[in-house]
Amino acid sequence: MAEVSLTGVSKSFGEDIALADVSLTIPDGSFVVLLGPTGAGKTTTLRMVSGLDTPDAGRIEIAGRDMAALTPAQRDVAMVFQQYSLYPHLSVRQNLEFPLKSPILKTPQAQIDAKVGAVAEVLQISHKLDNKATALSGGEMQRVSIGRALVRDPQVYLMDEPLSSLDAKLRADLRVELKSIQADSGATMLYVTHDQIEAMTMATHVGVLDEGRLIQFGTPREIYENPVSIYAASRLGQPRMNVLPADVFGGAPQGAASIGLRPEHIQQGEGEDSLVKRVERLGDQTRLHLVFKDHDLITVTDAHTDLKDGDTVKIRPVSPHYFDAAGARVA
Amino acid sequence: MSFSVTEPTNGTKWFAGLLVVAYAIITLVPLLWIIATGFKSPTDSIAYPPVVVFEPTLEGYVNLFTDRTRATDDMIEAAGPPETWYDEIARSRGTVITGPSRYGERFLNSVIIGFGSTFLCMVLGTAAAYAFSRFRVPLKDDLLFFILSTRMMPPIAVSIPIFLMFRNLGLNDTHLGMILLYTAVNLSLSVWLLKGFIDEIPMEYEEAALIDGYTRFQAFYKVVLPQAATGIASTAIFCLIFAWNEYAFAVLLTSGTAQTAPPFIPNIIGVNGKDWPAVAAGATIFLVPVMVFTVLLRKHLLRGITFGAVRK
Numbered sequence: 001m002a003e004v005s006l007t008g009v010s011k012s013f014g015e016d017i018a019l020a021d022v023s024l025t026i027p028d029g030s031f032v033v034l035l036g037p038t039g040a041g042k043t044t045t046l047r048m049v050s051g052l053d054t055p056d057a058g059r060i061e062i063a064g065r066d067m068a069a070l071t072p073a074q075r076d077v078a079m080v081f082q083q084y085s086l087y088p089h090l091s092v093r094q095n096l097e098f099p100l101k102s103p104i105l106k107t108p109q110a111q112i113d114a115k116v117g118a119v120a121e122v123l124q125i126s127h128k129l130d131n132k133a134t135a136l137s138g139g140e141m142q143r144v145s146i147g148r149a150l151v152r153d154p155q156v157y158l159m160d161e162p163l164s165s166l167d168a169k170l171r172a173d174l175r176v177e178l179k180s181i182q183a184d185s186g187a188t189m190l191y192v193t194h195d196q197i198e199a200m201t202m203a204t205h206v207g208v209l210d211e212g213r214l215i216q217f218g219t220p221r222e223i224y225e226n227p228v229s230i231y232a233a234s235r236l237g238q239p240r241m242n243v244l245p246a247d248v249f250g251g252a253p254q255g256a257a258s259i260g261l262r263p264e265h266i267q268q269g270e271g272e273d274s275l276v277k278r279v280e281r282l283g284d285q286t287r288l289h290l291v292f293k294d295h296d297l298i299t300v301t302d303a304h305t306d307l308k309d310g311d312t313v314k315i316r317p318v319s320p321h322y323f324d325a326a327g328a329r330v331a
Numbered sequence: 332m333s334f335s336v337t338e339p340t341n342g343t344k345w346f347a348g349l350l351v352v353a354y355a356i357i358t359l360v361p362l363l364w365i366i367a368t369g370f371k372s373p374t375d376s377i378a379y380p381p382v383v384v385f386e387p388t389l390e391g392y393v394n395l396f397t398d399r400t401r402a403t404d405d406m407i408e409a410a411g412p413p414e415t416w417y418d419e420i421a422r423s424r425g426t427v428i429t430g431p432s433r434y435g436e437r438f439l440n441s442v443i444i445g446f447g448s449t450f451l452c453m454v455l456g457t458a459a460a461y462a463f464s465r466f467r468v469p470l471k472d473d474l475l476f477f478i479l480s481t482r483m484m485p486p487i488a489v490s491i492p493i494f495l496m497f498r499n500l501g502l503n504d505t506h507l508g509m510i511l512l513y514t515a516v517n518l519s520l521s522v523w524l525l526k527g528f529i530d531e532i533p534m535e536y537e538e539a540a541l542i543d544g545y546t547r548f549q550a551f552y553k554v555v556l557p558q559a560a561t562g563i564a565s566t567a568i569f570c571l572i573f574a575w576n577e578y579a580f581a582v583l584l585t586s587g588t589a590q591t592a593p594p595f596i597p598n599i600i601g602v603n604g605k606d607w608p609a610v611a612a613g614a615t616i617f618l619v620p621v622m623v624f625t626v627l628l629r630k631h632l633l634r635g636i637t638f639g640a641v642r643k
Contacts (some may be wrong), residue, residue, distance in 0.1 A: 079538075
């Protein structure tokens with residue numbers, strides 16, 4: 001396993017800027033999640049590291065070696081694509097063996113059998129090994145796809161929304177599985193997602209990307225509690241952070257244009273009146289849709305609250321975030 | 332009563348079935364007629380009105396494969412009793428077999444030239460189609476149009492320059508010349524067809540293979556090629572059928588050594604002029620390799636085997 005570093009990496013596709021001067025160090029053994037909406041440059045970053053695309057400018061190093069002149073095969077990375085991308089003309093076993101049989105690895109057959117068996121066990125696809133790759137369900141295909149990366153022992157694992165095509169239960173299972181595989185093996189992992197639960201639960205570090213720029217890089221906790229901008233703050237947290245004009249509660253610091261309130265920043269029962277527009281019971285929590293001085297707010301309350309639509313509840317901010325007009329954090 | 336939008340009614344099915352059967356009869360009758368003629372006697376073959384029920388004979392096939400000369404009764408008697416069944420057939424017509432005909436060599440020429448050019452066409456066509464499909468080729472669209480434009484006139488329209496060129500290069504009446512010519516004519520079709528098939532194979536497969544430790548060529552060979560098999564097989568059938576049946580260039584450019592079967596078959600002359608049963612027998616046998624080739628590759632023609640492993 002190895003450290004991966006990107007220095008000033010830029011990439012454009014014609015007029016579109018996919019990555020703009022991104023510098024990022026993925027520490028050895030860390031699980032880095034890249035977060036951002038579609039088009040933010042997450043997948044492009046993965047493809048740069050894998051060698052499938054080459055940067056227009058900047059430098060990529062894996063374990064201290066410049067990757068510029070190396071082909072994807074020579075970089076010793078494993079990648080899981082968003083699509084299943086299993087080789088359809090091969091069986092599940094042949095798919096899993098494929099990277100081990102490559103001219104670069106040339107693994108002895110006994111070792112191949114042992115590794116494929118072990119990975120199939122972990123991913124619960126042992127009974128499907130001799131099936132044709134096309135004869136699997138979507139979830140099974142994606143597990144094989146992940147397995148094809150896990151049979152190797154690469155410098156770094158690259159995963160491009162590997163769980164996005166799966167149903168909720170399988171996604172939750174595999175999330176736990178992947179995290180424990182990574183933690184046990186000490187693998188370096190670069191993982192792309194737009195699912196904040198995956199980011200929060202799996203990542204040791206999160207990189208927030210916006211239109212090709214790296215906005216913030218830190219632990220999930222740091223980004224959640226100490227976001228640099230409205231954009232970074234709204235990547236994490238369910239329900240999302242509420243953004244209101246800075247002066248609605250008064251006491252805004254100099255230069256603040258808006259106030260960001262996560263549910264835990266809103267104390268109920270004190271302060272000023274707000275109207276309960278809707279009560280949304282999710283089972284483990286209950287969300288309140290509030291109207292405060294003509295602004296909509298969403299917060300969380302006691303799961304067994306007695307509040308009903310049309311009730312009034314007092315609210316007051318507790319150490320909220322403040323942002324300037326451009327969205328950057330001021331306090 | 333249930334009504335379904337997708338399921339045709341019984342009436343429609345019957346009508347469609349009838350149309351297909353009628354069409355099949357129209358296309359198959361000439362073929363059946365040729366096959367039947369191969370087993371007729373020369374008299375039956377030119378009888379008018381045409382004979383449908385006749386006594387089958389292998390005379391046409393004997394005549395196809397042998398050269399014979401007219402013999403007097405004395406000569407036949409001097410030659411002794413017939414040694415083989417085909418000797419017997421020849422003698423019953425007052426001829427003796429003097430040796431094998433040239434049909435065998437012509438047929439072999441057809442096999443060498445037809446399959447040779449098809450093979451070359453597939454190798455070059457797949458490589459070009461892959462490059463057009465996957466790489467940033469400068470002037471790609473213009474090049475593709477240019478390649479296609481070579482088929483916008485009948486190839487025979489350029490026969491005179493080709494004839495002169497072949498003469499100067501010493502390619503006249505050679506296997507190599509005919510293989511190159513048929514490859515050149517077929518290549519535009521095969522590049523276009525194969526590009527379509529390769530375009531449909533998602534790039535992710537090769538990218539996955541590149542990351543799995545394979546070079547570009549290995550990824551092409553191990554991942555793209557097996558999935559393009561369907562397209563390659565059907566394109567090969569088209570190329571083979573063209574090269575196999577080509578007549579005009581074969582007449583023009585071949586005579587002694589490299590002549591293929593199509594110019595040879597219609598000119599089979601028997602002792603009494605045009606030998607129609609032998610011509611029909613030659614045509615019937617000539618059908619067989621393409622039919623076998625098509626039957627062997629037919630499982631590849633069933634599409635759908637490669638689809639479904641990439642979520643679209």
